[in-house]
Amino acid sequence: MVDAPAYPAPTSLSPSRVEAFTSCPLSFRFASIDKLPEVPNVAAVRGSLVHRALELTMCEPSDQRTPELVHRCLDRAIIEYGTDPEMCALALDDESTAAFHDQARRLLDRYLQMEDPRQVRAIGLELRLEASTGALSLRGIIDRLELDDDGGLIVTDYKTGRAPSPNFEQRRLGGVHFYSFLCESVLGVRPKAIRLMYLSSGETIEARPTDRSVQFVTTRTNAVFNAVERACRTGDFRARKGPLCDYCSFQQWCPEFGGEPALAAVEAPLRPGAVAR
Numbered sequence: 334m335v336d337a338p339a340y341p342a343p344t345s346l347s348p349s350r351v352e353a354f355t356s357c358p359l360s361f362r363f364a365s366i367d368k369l370p371e372v373p374n375v376a377a378v379r380g381s382l383v384h385r386a387l388e389l390t391m392c393e394p395s396d397q398r399t400p401e402l403v404h405r406c407l408d409r410a411i412i413e414y415g416t417d418p419e420m421c422a423l424a425l426d427d428e429s430t431a432a433f434h435d436q437a438r439r440l441l442d443r444y445l446q447m448e449d450p451r452q453v454r455a456i457g458l459e460l461r462l463e464a465s466t467g468a469l470s471l472r473g474i475i476d477r478l479e480l481d482d483d484g485g486l487i488v489t490d491y492k493t494g495r496a497p498s499p500n501f502e503q504r505r506l507g508g509v510h511f512y513s514f515l516c517e518s519v520l521g522v523r524p525k526a527i528r529l530m531y532l533s534s535g536e537t538i539e540a541r542p543t544d545r546s547v548q549f550v551t552t553r554t555n556a557v558f559n560a561v562e563r564a565c566r567t568g569d570f571r572a573r574k575g576p577l578c579d580y581c582s583f584q585q586w587c588p589e590f591g592g593e594p595a596l597a598a599v600e601a602p603l604r605p606g607a608v609a610r
């Protein structure tokens with residue numbers, strides 16, 4: 334008789350889930366298998382707000398995308414986020430809220446130094462794409478799909494965190510190659526370039542997809558999926574300490590920090606500010 338798996342295996346993966354599993358299988362289990370609510374962090378919510386302001390900007394006719402318009406779009410996004418569950422869960426006082434908005438404005442000022450939004454020929458915003466590789470479904474959201482002067486497709490991803498060190502650059506680009514793979518599978522066209530725009534530092538990292546990079550994405554994603562399935566079957570989701578521990582929503586139940594994982598299912602939903610995703 335075959336034992337029942339310890340956890341149900343997911344049937345789809347996104348680039349962020351692939352990275353989450355490779356960074357720390359236990360944190361992945363808490364978030365993606367157990368689906369425990371998390372306490373939002375300021376940086377992530379600020380990033381979402383800035384993404385929304387840029388999306389609103391790109392919805393406007395290109396000749397109207399002045400710096401003033403970009404800031405007005407942030408004002409609109411701030412109003413929208415007034416009732417956002419994650420924003421509300423931050424419970425910022427007036428002073429912290431003002432600082433939060435200032436930081437978002439500074440990120441947009443940096444963005445305006447990096448490119449002129451009037452030159453962007455966006456043809457897709459916050460584009461949800463899904464494609465299959467074997468039994469696995471891959472999903473992702475492309476921040477911006479645009480045309481260059483020659484009609485080639487460019488995938489752009491805004492980043493509001495720090496730019497990676499050269500050692501991590503290829504890993505970060507792996508996520509963007511994933512978007513390139515989705516684009517080619519769904520639209521039938523391989524993007525000419527993929528770009529990561531780091532708004533906090535003003536750096537842009539760009540890569541050109543190739544047969545090799547597409548092959549790399551499918552091979553790596555299937556390898557990660559096999560590892561996820563194995564972990565679900567055996568129940569062996571190991572904690573892996575690393576730089577992300579400082580931002581981990583589940584540190585108090587992590588054995589690496591003296592916690593008891595079995596208590597997470599009971600205690601995580603009771604935390605003040607916990608938001609289901």
Ligand code: SF4
Nearest residue numbers: 357573574578581587
């Ligand atoms: S604290 Fe670190 S090691 Fe523990 S679950 Fe979170 S990311 Fe993993």
